[in-house]
Every structure is written in C-alpha cells, then in structure tokens.
Amino acid sequence: MRAVVFERFGEPAGVREVADPHPAEHGVVVRVEATGLCRSDWHGWQGHDPGIALPHVPGHELAGVVEAAGARVTRWRPGDRVTVPFVCACGGCASCAAGDQQVCERQTQPGFTHWGSFAQYVALDHADVNLVAVPGELPSATAASLGCRFATAYRAVVQQGRAAAxxxxxxxxxxxxxxxxxxxxxxxxxxxxxxxxxxxxxxLARGFGAVEAVDASAVPDPAAAVRELSGGGAHLSLDALGSPATCAASVDGLRRRGRHVQVGLLPSADGTAPVPMARVIALELEILGSHGMAAHAYPELLRLVAAGTVRPDLLVTSVIGLAAAPDALAAMGSAPGAGVTVIDPWR
Ligand SMILES: NC(=O)c1ccc[n+]([C@@H]2O[C@H](COP(=O)([O-])OP(=O)(O)OC[C@H]3O[C@@H](n4cnc5c(N)ncnc54)[C@H](O)[C@@H]3O)[C@@H](O)[C@H]2O)c1
Ligand SMILES: [Zn+2]
Ligand SMILES: [Zn+2]
Known part of the structure; x- marks a missing residue:
C-alpha cells in the first residue's frame, strides 16, 4: 500500500510503498477512504509524543470500510462502513469497565502507538469495543472528523464542559x-x-454560530475582551489550540465558578503550561481535561448529525491526495489553515 512515512521527527515525510497491515485476532484492517489532518499529527511529527517509534505513519482521524477482520471479531465484517475514536480501548481494564474507554489504561492509538491512517489501509485494535458504524448517507470525508476532532469537541463542550443554553x-x-x-x-x-x-x-466561526469574535492578535488581552463581551466572564472556556498563552487566556476569561476545558495539546514533551492558580482558588474555577470520546457515546452525537443540528460536513474546507499530505503536515507549523483538511489516500 501507499503511505505517508517519516523517518525522523520534524524532517520532511514522504509517500512510499510499505507492507499492507494484517488484523490482530481482535482487530480489523480498514480501507481508509478519508483521514483528517489534525494538529495532533503535527505534534506527533514534531516529536511531542513519547510513544512514537520511527519510522512512522501518522493519521488517526479516519473513516473507511472494513477490509479484513480477525478471527475473534464478532460485530464487524468486510464491507462495513466505520469510523473509530482515536483512543482505541482494550475493553478489559477498570476504566473500560467504568465506561471511560477514552482514558483506557491499555489504549492504542493509530498514528501514535502504531502506524496510522495516512495510508491506504490501517489496522485497528479491539474492533468490537471501538468501531462505530457510519450511516449510509454520511460521506466518509465528513465521518472522518468523528474519529477525532468533532467527537472530541462534543465531549469537551457537552460532557466535560456541561454547556447549557x-x-x-x-x-x-x-x-x-x-x-x-x-x-x-x-x-x-x-x-x-x-x-x-x-x-x-x-x-468561519461566526458562520457556525459564534455571536462574538475576538482577534487575539489585535487586542492586548484576549481574556479581558472575553470578560467584557460576556458581562464578567465566560461560564465555560476551551483552549482548543494548546499553548501556554491560550491556556492562561482561557482560564483568565472565566467568571466565578467557571469551567476551563483543556483540549489542545501543549507544544512540549512534558505537556505543561502555567495556570493562574490564585484565580482558580479565588473564583472556584474548574480545570478539566478532555480526551477523545468513547465509542459508546457516539449514538447521541450521530443523532444530532443525522438531524442536521450540527454539520461536520461544513468544516471540511479542502480534500487532498497522499502526495500533498507531507507538505500540508509541515505547513501546520507556520501558517495554520482554516477549517479541516481531509486526505483521500486513493486520489
Ligand atoms: N484532547 C484531545 O483529545 C484532542 C483531540 C484532537 C486534537 N487535539 C489538539 O487540539 C489542538 C487543536 O487541533 P486542531 O487540529 O483543531 O488545530 P488547528 O491547527 O486546526 O487549529 C488551531 C487554531 O488556533 C489558532 N491560533 C493560533 N494561535 C492562536 C492564538 N494565540 N490565540 C487563538 N487562536 C490561535 C489558529 O489560527 C487555528 O485556527 C491541537 O493541540 C491538537 O493536538 C486534542
Ligand atoms: Zn486528532
Ligand atoms: Zn481499557
């Protein structure tokens, strides 16, 4: 198969012929129809993820068709259209038993713990626990975002963030x-x-329902702008980039008893950022993390997608082939694009 491969962190990736993957007994191989380019892929390529072994194939936000299933897989067969939370759970640890597969103690992640979906085929573990059926009417380019960013945002806003009308x-x-x-x-x-x-x-954010917009490059203090626009501070705030500045601004922009959800990964191997803890104490703020979303939580999100209440299809601003993927990955370091870029590995 063809795949995007990098040999060293931060050095240009290339497109190569590599061996086809084989399914584990409990796993499947999926023919990748669409795979999103997420900033987490860029973090992995930069060497911010200590779990990646070289050479490596990135990619974790995917949708496709089951090509082959291992002997112990009971729920899936070749031809099924699927996506998968990028956190593939083991199904057997205490966190999985508690329903918290998104923080599974023995998780695997395509594109991090093993080769990912910037390829024509990808192997996925514990298919019965992890795969999510993609409804017939949902295009793969749209369904791919459910594997990472759209589902992650849903968990961050609704489940962890408890956003209310x-x-x-x-x-x-x-x-x-x-x-x-x-x-x-x-x-x-x-x-x-x-x-x-x-x-x-x-x-784009205004088009998707934001009532106010703050250009952080044009104001001296984005948190102060948020506090002013919201009459005292946000009830809920997300750092959806991952930087010391946006993390602190998110916490600083909260009102009393507000909730901060950290979604963006920090650009360092230890993933730390200074948090204004005096404010956390005095205002009784909540600091939460959010990590993907468990497969069993997808039906409520898929119902909103089917009803047209949320439109992940509108996020896809460009579809590229594998050959353009290495440059697109590298470009994330300098000029962030707008919206979601999806790779079609068969183009
Ligand atoms: N927690 C999880 O489970 C999870 C899942 C998916 C992605 N992530 C992480 O979320 C983050 C975002 O990923 P993405 O793919 O949406 O990234 P992206 O590159 O598509 O978007 C980042 C956005 O941040 C903006 N930005 C840059 N500097 C800024 C500043 N100073 N203030 C405000 N905005 C600024 C950029 O213009 C861009 O629009 C990454 O760190 C990624 O690794 C985490
Ligand atoms: Zn991602
Ligand atoms: Zn587990």
Whole structure:
C-alpha cells in the first residue's frame, strides 16, 4: 500500500510503498477512504509524543470500510462502513469497565502507538469495543472528523464542559477542534465567543454560530475582551489550540465558578503550561481535561448529525491526495489553515 512515512521527527515525510497491515485476532484492517489532518499529527511529527517509534505513519482521524477482520471479531465484517475514536480501548481494564474507554489504561492509538491512517489501509485494535458504524448517507470525508476532532469537541463542550443554553462559552483557537466546539456549543443554545488570530477562522466561526469574535492578535488581552463581551466572564472556556498563552487566556476569561476545558495539546514533551492558580482558588474555577470520546457515546452525537443540528460536513474546507499530505503536515507549523483538511489516500 501507499503511505505517508517519516523517518525522523520534524524532517520532511514522504509517500512510499510499505507492507499492507494484517488484523490482530481482535482487530480489523480498514480501507481508509478519508483521514483528517489534525494538529495532533503535527505534534506527533514534531516529536511531542513519547510513544512514537520511527519510522512512522501518522493519521488517526479516519473513516473507511472494513477490509479484513480477525478471527475473534464478532460485530464487524468486510464491507462495513466505520469510523473509530482515536483512543482505541482494550475493553478489559477498570476504566473500560467504568465506561471511560477514552482514558483506557491499555489504549492504542493509530498514528501514535502504531502506524496510522495516512495510508491506504490501517489496522485497528479491539474492533468490537471501538468501531462505530457510519450511516449510509454520511460521506466518509465528513465521518472522518468523528474519529477525532468533532467527537472530541462534543465531549469537551457537552460532557466535560456541561454547556447549557444561555451560557457564555469562549473558544480559544478556532481550527478543526475549535470550530467543531463553536458549532456544538451554539447548538446547545450557548452564546459563543470565538477567539483566534486568523480572520478567516473567525469568519468561519461566526458562520457556525459564534455571536462574538475576538482577534487575539489585535487586542492586548484576549481574556479581558472575553470578560467584557460576556458581562464578567465566560461560564465555560476551551483552549482548543494548546499553548501556554491560550491556556492562561482561557482560564483568565472565566467568571466565578467557571469551567476551563483543556483540549489542545501543549507544544512540549512534558505537556505543561502555567495556570493562574490564585484565580482558580479565588473564583472556584474548574480545570478539566478532555480526551477523545468513547465509542459508546457516539449514538447521541450521530443523532444530532443525522438531524442536521450540527454539520461536520461544513468544516471540511479542502480534500487532498497522499502526495500533498507531507507538505500540508509541515505547513501546520507556520501558517495554520482554516477549517479541516481531509486526505483521500486513493486520489
Ligand atoms: N484532547 C484531545 O483529545 C484532542 C483531540 C484532537 C486534537 N487535539 C489538539 O487540539 C489542538 C487543536 O487541533 P486542531 O487540529 O483543531 O488545530 P488547528 O491547527 O486546526 O487549529 C488551531 C487554531 O488556533 C489558532 N491560533 C493560533 N494561535 C492562536 C492564538 N494565540 N490565540 C487563538 N487562536 C490561535 C489558529 O489560527 C487555528 O485556527 C491541537 O493541540 C491538537 O493536538 C486534542
Ligand atoms: Zn486528532
Ligand atoms: Zn481499557
């Protein structure tokens, strides 16, 4: 098969012929029809993820068709259209037993713990626990975002963030995750303040339901702008980029007893960022993390997609072939694009 491969962190990736994957006894191989380019792929390529072994094939946000299933797989067969949460759970640990597959103790992640979906085929573990059926009418380019960013945003806004109608929700960083969060929070009836440094991203955010937009490159203090626009601070705020600045601005923009959800990965191997803890104490703020979403939580999201209440299809701003993927991955370091870029490995 053809795949995007990198040999060293931060050095240009290339497209190569590599061996086809084989399914584990409990796993499947999926023929990849669409795979999104997520900033987490860029973090992996930069060497921010200690679990990646070289050479490596990135890609974790995918949709496709089951090509082959291992002997112990009972729920899936070749021909089934599927997506998969990028956190593939083991199904057997204490977290899985508690229903928290998104933080499974023995998780695997395509594109991180093993070769991923910037390829024509990808192997996925514990298929009975992890695969999610894609309804016939949902195109693969749209369904791919359910494997990572749209589902992650849903969990961050609805499950971890508990967004409620009438609340002010600030979203710092309006790329794939952030625009998904804007759309989902607006669908919850929240009043969304989009924060980004890209005018195009802010324009998209307004189109997806943000009532206010803050250009963080044009104001001295984006958190102060959020507090002013929301009459005292957001009830819920997300760092959907992942940087020390956006993390701190998200916490600083909250009102009393507000909730901060960290979604963006920090650009360092130890993933740390300074948090204004005096404010967390004095205002009784909540600091939460959000990590993908368990497969069993997908039906409620898929119902919203089927009803047209949320429109992940509108996030896809470009579809490219494998050959263009290495440059697109590298470009994330300098000039963030707007919306979601999807790779079709068969183009
Ligand atoms: N927690 C999870 O489970 C999970 C899942 C998916 C992605 N992520 C992470 O979420 C983050 C976002 O991923 P993405 O694919 O949406 O990224 P992206 O590159 O598509 O979007 C990032 C956005 O941030 C904006 N930005 C840059 N500097 C800014 C600033 N100073 N203030 C405000 N906005 C700024 C960019 O213009 C861009 O619109 C990444 O760190 C990614 O690794 C985490
Ligand atoms: Zn991702
Ligand atoms: Zn587990």
């Amino acid at each position: 009438g609340e002010w929700v600030a979203v710092h960083g309006c790329g794939g995750v952030g625009l998904s969060a804007v759309m989902i929070a607006a669908a919850c009836g929240a009043r969304v303040i989009a924060v980004d440094v890209s005018p195009r991203a802010l324009e």
